[in-house]
Amino acid sequence: MSDPKQAIMDQVRQQAALSNARALIEKVNEHCFERCVPKPGSSLSSAETTCYTHCMEKYMASWNTVSRQYLGHVQQGVQGQAAFGAF
Amino acid sequence: MDSSITLGGSPGADLTKLSDREKQELQQFVVNESQKARIQQSIHSLTDICFRKCITAKMSSGKLDRTEEPCMQNCVDRFMDANMTVLRQLEQMRTQM
Numbered sequence: 001m002s003d004p005k006q007a008i009m010d011q012v013r014q015q016a017a018l019s020n021a022r023a024l025i026e027k028v029n030e031h032c033f034e035r036c037v038p039k040p041g042s043s044l045s046s047a048e049t050t051c052y053t054h055c056m057e058k059y060m061a062s063w064n065t066v067s068r069q070y071l072g073h074v075q076q077g078v079q080g081q082a083a084f085g086a087f
Numbered sequence: 088m089d090s091s092i093t094l095g096g097s098p099g100a101d102l103t104k105l106s107d108r109e110k111q112e113l114q115q116f117v118v119n120e121s122q123k124a125r126i127q128q129s130i131h132s133l134t135d136i137c138f139r140k141c142i143t144a145k146m147s148s149g150k151l152d153r154t155e156e157p158c159m160q161n162c163v164d165r166f167m168d169a170n171m172t173v174l175r176q177l178e179q180m181r182t183q184m
Contacts, residue, residue: 035146
């Protein structure tokens with residue numbers, strides 16, 4: 001018999017992870033399409049694909065840097081943090 | 088953007104059969120997860136903004152070079168300073184009304 005509490009917790013965590021991944025992919029596509037495919041042709045050139053790969057890696061590196069910096073502030077308990085959540 | 092946490096009805100998860108303590112644990116869990124989701128959302132927004140400001144050159148590599156990395160860090164710090172300024176100013180405007 002499965003633990004209903006655990007099932008709910010797992011489901012919530014799963015949804016949160018999915019939501020996070022979706023947001024990340026959406027942003028990567030938005031930025032990298034803008035940067036790497038200025039004039040859409042009949043196919044993606046190898047230069048465009050390489051640019052896309054670099055851009056994606058750069059975006060994830062940026063996400064990690066921002067995450068580290070932001071969590072540093074959160075842990076210090078910056079005042080007005082609750083208001084920032086309304087951003 | 089979808090940042091809400093929904094408790095779906097998974098088959099076999101009968102919430103009424105949970106003890107009071109389990110219900111409380113679940114409530115605390117949801118509060119924690121909601122806060123985590125809000126933080127994730129903020130990080131996404133900040134990354135969006137700071138990427139546009141700091142990554143201006145061509146995509147020659149997948150790493151942040153020695154100007155881009157500090158720029159991202161400064162961007163976060165300055166944004167939070169700016170946010171504090173807004174709140175302080177709002178408070179000032181509120182008391183002057």
